[in-house]
Amino acid sequence: MKIISVVVPVYNEEDNIEHFYEAIVDVFDKLDYEFELDFVDDGSKDRSREILRELEKKDSRVQSIFLAKNSGHQLALTCGLDHADGDAVIMMDGDMQHPPELIPELLAKWEEGYEVVQTIRKTTEGVSAVKKLTSTYYYKLLNMVSTVHIQEGGADFRLMDQVAVKAFRRYREHARFIRGMIGSMGFKQTYIEFVAPKRFAGVSKFSPKKMLHLAIDGVMAFSTLPLRMGMYIGVFCGFISILLFLHVLVSKFVYDDAVAGWATITACIVFFGGMQLTVLGILGEYIGRIYEEVKNRPLYLVGRGRPKDEE
Ligand code: UDP
Ligand code: MG
Numbered sequence: 001m002k003i004i005s006v007v008v009p010v011y012n013e014e015d016n017i018e019h020f021y022e023a024i025v026d027v028f029d030k031l032d033y034e035f036e037l038d039f040v041d042d043g044s045k046d047r048s049r050e051i052l053r054e055l056e057k058k059d060s061r062v063q064s065i066f067l068a069k070n071s072g073h074q075l076a077l078t079c080g081l082d083h084a085d086g087d088a089v090i091m092m093d094g095d096m097q098h099p100p101e102l103i104p105e106l107l108a109k110w111e112e113g114y115e116v117v118q119t120i121r122k123t124t125e126g127v128s129a130v131k132k133l134t135s136t137y138y139y140k141l142l143n144m145v146s147t148v149h150i151q152e153g154g155a156d157f158r159l160m161d162q163v164a165v166k167a168f169r170r171y172r173e174h175a176r177f178i179r180g181m182i183g184s185m186g187f188k189q190t191y192i193e194f195v196a197p198k199r200f201a202g203v204s205k206f207s208p209k210k211m212l213h214l215a216i217d218g219v220m221a222f223s224t225l226p227l228r229m230g231m232y233i234g235v236f237c238g239f240i241s242i243l244l245f246l247h248v249l250v251s252k253f254v255y256d257d258a259v260a261g262w263a264t265i266t267a268c269i270v271f272f273g274g275m276q277l278t279v280l281g282i283l284g285e286y287i288g289r290i291y292e293e294v295k296n297r298p299l300y301l302v303g304r305g306r307p308k309d310e311e
Contacts, residue, residue: 003034004107005086009076010052010094011042015201017051021062023100031104037062038306039094040080043070056307063308068301072210074176074217075300077156081165083306090159096200097124098157105192106159115161115187118179121153124196138215145223148184151191158182174292174299177218184222220289227286230279237275244268 006024010017021037028035039052041064052064065079077091088110092098102119109117123132139152156178160168164187171181183189206214219226244264251257 001032001034002088003036003086004028005036005038005084005089007038007040007077007080007084007089007091008094009040009042009073009080010044010048011070011073011076011205012044012046012048013094013202013205014044014047014051016095016199017048017055019200020094020096020100021055021059023096024103025059027100027103031107033107035061036084036086038080038084039064040076041066042073042076043067063306065306066303068303071300073156073206074178074214077178078176079300079302081160082169083309084165086162088159088161089165092157095202097196097198098155099194099197102157102192102194109190109192110159110161112190113188114190115164116182116185116189117159118151118182118189118191119155119157120151120191120193121155121157121196122193124198126198138218142180142218142222145219145225146180147222148180150180150183150218150222154179154183155194155196157194161187163187172299173221174297175217175221175289177214177221180218180222216285220285224286226282230282233275233279237272240271241268 008020013020017039024035024037039062041049041052043066049066052062052066055062056064065083067076067079071079080091081089088107090103090106092100098119106117106119136152139150142150143152160182164182164185167185167187168182247264248261251261
């Protein structure tokens with residue numbers, strides 16, 4: 001029988017894990033596949049770890065990896081993919097926002113021969129209008145600057161054939177925007193749409209800061225357009241300064257008004273200073289990223305691995 005690995009990053013999900021586990025068992029009870037549930041605990045501070053240990057004892061199909069600290073959803077997911085050895089791997093959130101009922105559909109597409117089955121979140125119940133709007137415009141912006149097409153609403157809920165998972169493991173960059181990376185890998189892909197329900201319990205573990213970092217990673221990992229923008233800004237400033245210089249010449253020789261204009265000078269200093277700092281900032285962002293990559297530190301540290309790997 002084929003084995004399906006289900007990879008689930010969790011961070012402080014004490015009220016969700018058991019419910020999620022039962023939902024997965026229910027789904028696979030009706031299917032002709034064996035499953036293995038690989039939780040990646042992303043440094044939880046609540047009772048999540050104890051609950052995961054209990055589950056492991058109760059059901060040997062549940063295997064958990066405990067990361068040494070909170071490394072973020074994208075790295076926790078990476079850790080799970082590094083270990084998942086099923087014939088196909090399904091990655092999903094542990095808060096029921098990625099409905100387990102969709103699993104049979106994902107598997108059916110896989111059996112049709114697709115190597116990546118991506119889900120697209122059509123809407124999320126109870127999400128604020130602001131989050132919806134920023135998300136839509138973010139993907140528009142991302143696709144304007146990006147070298148690869150990144151599907152709007154693409155969730156980190158997908159099935160990958162082991163072949164695609166093996167390929168993904170070769171990508172070792174630190175700044176990760178997994179949905180873009182997988183999209184750019186190629187392979188035979190298809191899409192399934194779904195409506196994301198509200199979280200089963202607890203609150204979102206994505207703070208606005210984490211969200212902003214992921215958004216910036218997305219743009220920077222798939223585009224060097226911001227750097228080129230620096231050049232455009234420079235050219236624009238050069239053009240403005242020619243106009244200002246003409247203005248000075250006209251003031252002097254036509255109106256003989258040499259002293260006036262301090263306001264223009266101040267405005268110029270502020271304007272060019274601002275532009276230079278902007279461009280420096282963009283450069284700094286890329287250099288910071290180069291620095292992070294060059295250090296080549298491990299992507300994540302495992303505190304305790306899966307029991308089956310440690311045997
Ligand atoms: N998560 C994680 N590490 C983090 C933040 C989140 O492993 O630093 C997990 C979280 O437990 C959940 C999934 O990633 O299983 C998605 O997070 P969340 O539901 O908070 O995000 P949202 O659905 O609000 O975008
Ligand atoms: Mg969620």
